[in-house]
Amino acid sequence: MKDSMLNAIETRLGLSRRSFMQFCAAMAATMGLPKGADAQIAHALVSAKRPPVIWLHFQECTGCTESMLRAEHPTLEKLILDIISLDYHETLFAAAGHQAEAARRASMAANKGKYLLVVEGAIPTKDNGVYCKVGGQTALEMVHECAADAAAIIAIGSCASWGGMPSTSPNPTGATGAPVILKDKAVVTIPGCPPNPYNFLSTVVHYLTFGKLPEVDAKGRPKFAYSRLIHENCERRPHFDAGRFAQEFGDEGHRQGYCLYKLGCKGPETYANCPSILFGDVGSGSWPVGTGHPCIGCTEQGIGFQKPIHELAELKYVLPPVGYPRIVEEQGQGMSAGSAALVAGVGGLAVGAGAVMARNLGKNKKPDDTDFGKE
Amino acid sequence: MSRLVIGPFNRVEGDLEVTLEAADGRVASAQVTAPLFRGFEQILIGRAPLDALVIAPRICGICSISQSVAAARALGQALGVTPPPNGALVADLLLAVENAADHLTHFALFFMPDFARSDYAGRPWHAEAARRFAATAGQSAREAMAARARLLHVVGLLAGKWPHSLTLQPGGVAKSVDLGERVRLGQIVADFRRYLERNLFGGSLESLTALDSFVALEQWGERHGDSDLALFLRLSRDLSLDSQGRGVGRFLSYGGITGRAGLWCDGRVAPLDLAGLREDVSHGWMQGGALHPAQGQTRPDADKPMAYSWSKAPRLDGLSCEVGALARQAVSGHPLIADVLACGGWQGSVHDRVVARLLELAQLVIAMEGMIAALSGEGAYCREHGVPGRAEGAGLTEAARGALGHWLRIEDGVIAGYQIVAPTTWNFSPRDADGNPGPLEQALEGTLLEPGASPPLMVQHIVRSFDPCMSCTVH
Numbered sequence A: 001m002k003d004s005m006l007n008a009i010e011t012r013l014g015l016s017r018r019s020f021m022q023f024c025a026a027m028a029a030t031m032g033l034p035k036g037a038d039a040q041i042a043h044a045l046v047s048a049k050r051p052p053v054i055w056l057h058f059q060e061c062t063g064c065t066e067s068m069l070r071a072e073h074p075t076l077e078k079l080i081l082d083i084i085s086l087d088y089h090e091t092l093f094a095a096a097g098h099q100a101e102a103a104r105r106a107s108m109a110a111n112k113g114k115y116l117l118v119v120e121g122a123i124p125t126k127d128n129g130v131y132c133k134v135g136g137q138t139a140l141e142m143v144h145e146c147a148a149d150a151a152a153i154i155a156i157g158s159c160a161s162w163g164g165m166p167s168t169s170p171n172p173t174g175a176t177g178a179p180v181i182l183k184d185k186a187v188v189t190i191p192g193c194p195p196n197p198y199n200f201l202s203t204v205v206h207y208l209t210f211g212k213l214p215e216v217d218a219k220g221r222p223k224f225a226y227s228r229l230i231h232e233n234c235e236r237r238p239h240f241d242a243g244r245f246a247q248e249f250g251d252e253g254h255r256q257g258y259c260l261y262k263l264g265c266k267g268p269e270t271y272a273n274c275p276s277i278l279f280g281d282v283g284s285g286s287w288p289v290g291t292g293h294p295c296i297g298c299t300e301q302g303i304g305f306q307k308p309i310h311e312l313a314e315l316k317y318v319l320p321p322v323g324y325p326r327i328v329e330e331q332g333q334g335m336s337a338g339s340a341a342l343v344a345g346v347g348g349l350a351v352g353a354g355a356v357m358a359r360n361l362g363k364n365k366k367p368d369d370t371d372f373g374k375e
Numbered sequence B: 001m002s003r004l005v006i007g008p009f010n011r012v013e014g015d016l017e018v019t020l021e022a023a024d025g026r027v028a029s030a031q032v033t034a035p036l037f038r039g040f041e042q043i044l045i046g047r048a049p050l051d052a053l054v055i056a057p058r059i060c061g062i063c064s065i066s067q068s069v070a071a072a073r074a075l076g077q078a079l080g081v082t083p084p085p086n087g088a089l090v091a092d093l094l095l096a097v098e099n100a101a102d103h104l105t106h107f108a109l110f111f112m113p114d115f116a117r118s119d120y121a122g123r124p125w126h127a128e129a130a131r132r133f134a135a136t137a138g139q140s141a142r143e144a145m146a147a148r149a150r151l152l153h154v155v156g157l158l159a160g161k162w163p164h165s166l167t168l169q170p171g172g173v174a175k176s177v178d179l180g181e182r183v184r185l186g187q188i189v190a191d192f193r194r195y196l197e198r199n200l201f202g203g204s205l206e207s208l209t210a211l212d213s214f215v216a217l218e219q220w221g222e223r224h225g226d227s228d229l230a231l232f233l234r235l236s237r238d239l240s241l242d243s244q245g246r247g248v249g250r251f252l253s254y255g256g257i258t259g260r261a262g263l264w265c266d267g268r269v270a271p272l273d274l275a276g277l278r279e280d281v282s283h284g285w286m287q288g289g290a291l292h293p294a295q296g297q298t299r300p301d302a303d304k305p306m307a308y309s310w311s312k313a314p315r316l317d318g319l320s321c322e323v324g325a326l327a328r329q330a331v332s333g334h335p336l337i338a339d340v341l342a343c344g345g346w347q348g349s350v351h352d353r354v355v356a357r358l359l360e361l362a363q364l365v366i367a368m369e370g371m372i373a374a375l376s377g378e379g380a381y382c383r384e385h386g387v388p389g390r391a392e393g394a395g396l397t398e399a400a401r402g403a404l405g406h407w408l409r410i411e412d413g414v415i416a417g418y419q420i421v422a423p424t425t426w427n428f429s430p431r432d433a434d435g436n437p438g439p440l441e442q443a444l445e446g447t448l449l450e451p452g453a454s455p456p457l458m459v460q461h462i463v464r465s466f467d468p469c470m471s472c473t474v475h
């Protein structure tokens, strides 16, 4: 890449050349792209025309936008200004009222077929959608109007992905996600409440670099971020395998950093890259389980918000670790340390969930999801 | 009479519409509409009590820690448990960080960009305002966002994730703090202090919080002319923001980190008694009568005649109250705010709301430093507890935007009632059964509608001076 181009990025993004290359490499790594992709990304970010973006807010809490605002290297505002061109965003935009609506329509007309549509928040369908109106228009009408000529659509957050929090039973407003409303369109979903900002950034960067959105699973989620269970990469996993559990917040096991399974951790049934990508740019351990709270399954429809927090997770499968730590020295003969760990894992379960888990354990069940293990 | 509908209202948190009736070039009356409803209070019914800790905070991604604090306190009261000293300190620290981040976001991203608009070109301060605060591009706005992101590292360290951190429990917090982390926390807050002193205020936090009068504040602005605060004071004087957006003159505070609880009226503080609290639904798309939140209900009715908002209208002894930083400072009697309010006829104004917020920003940082110093390696961060089959609890706290309360009732081991009264529910409430307007509706009355910019700029300043959070208002 030309030097002059890299020099320009220093002033544009306020990043040193080195940090910029690091950012590109990190993006490439997040997406599991092959060697050389970082250079392609760098080239695209430096030279590509900024795609116009329309960002819609529906039944939401602005949490998704907020988590973007705190992303660093680079911050979203830099991304807005320098990588994409944000033509409509209610929280950040300068104009108010009909001016903003006019700007949205003008941008959509001028960039017909070329703009990226980002949807944040759920879409209520009950009573013709009266529960969410923007400028007199219901969310339902607006999302159809904006999607018609979009080049690509990203649903950010669990609300936009499937309805999220507002769709929790009894779903008072008939809230649902963008993929359900826009049946005939491809919608990439980035679930999470809020989702990890880097998963969103990576998706946008992928679009900029390769002209298309990344490969997705059956639920429309980018495979690079949602193909592994939390439980597979969790730093507390050795404790799970050894049968060491916290039983209550603040008890001895909790203070020792043991596995949070018995506090209702949904890591064993939730697909997301939280433990490896982390939150908040402060280094290791900065994710909910890392700071002592069980995973609530916020990226997973039917689990996040829907299942009681203290209900035990269904173990999708258990792959035994290569070796178990010896936790019951004296019992070496009659019962292997490994089966002791498993029994400890089953002990104290609620009856229903226990049966499911025991069965899974007994059969040493393999994943139902055939995507497992592939990138 | 002519009618003007403003909406969507940008650069506020969530969705908002304002309808103005104009007569003789002034606002004759205003109607504030919250056009979004999700039904949290219905979703919570029938759930395990502790699920409230995960569900209730998702009302709002801006003040989710405040919501967590209120939920944890309501549960704590019902369960009969309180956090140990370390746990209470961490909870307070998280709340202080969130409040400070919110105040800064409001000033730099939501309030000041209006003064960078070309409608103000020609004013002596306009070029400076545009350079510093033009929406998404101003120098000061960018610096503020960077400082805020660094401050939020505190939440990353202590709670893993923000918004919707999960760490707060009725018995304390899910994570203890070791010595190394305490040092890091100290560094983060010291870095934020440097940003405030250098860029936002131009002087030390201690000298700012020691100001005791309107005149002293003006002099500060002249001494530290290069700061963002000085720019605000200059343009506020030019536009007479101290006489705009006069409120109801009744200030309510539940007592946050920087102050005490009480009700302020005409310069006097009365102790807080919430027995007379009612949520009126006469002009909301809701069925039912005016009830105390402990007995409250949420029954939406989109077709109700006369109604114009999803928001309920909280009233204390039949009267509306303003909540927020200005209310907290008035109730706790800070001399600067007492003087500023006295100068403006004890009603509050656009200027007063902004000054109170910035003053509090300085106080919050000083308070954070004290909390970090008081954290101890010894002692628990969380206490264990059971969950009774039948209990009640109320959780009161102060979010950045003002008084926040959760009222919880447990029956047969599950949630039987859960009502939330958020700060902007107070400030942006619709009319009540007696026809009394909510605080913003009142503050807009009489505002001069200058020809030119549409929607009128002063209307926008007044609306944003409350720092509304519409996601919280209706839930």
Ligand code: SF4
Residues within 6 Å of the ligand: A059, A060, A061, A062, A063, A064, A120, A121, A156, A157, A158, A159, A160, A164, A165, A192, A193, A194, A195, B058, B061, B164
């Ligand atoms: S997904 Fe979560 S953070 Fe995002 S808007 Fe919905 S509730 Fe808020």
Ligand code: SF4
Residues within 6 Å of the ligand: A230, A231, A232, A234, A235, A236, A237, A238, A240, A258, A259, A260, A261, A265, A266, A267, A268, A289, A295
């Ligand atoms: S159950 Fe949760 S805490 Fe335990 S190892 Fe799995 S993901 Fe980690």
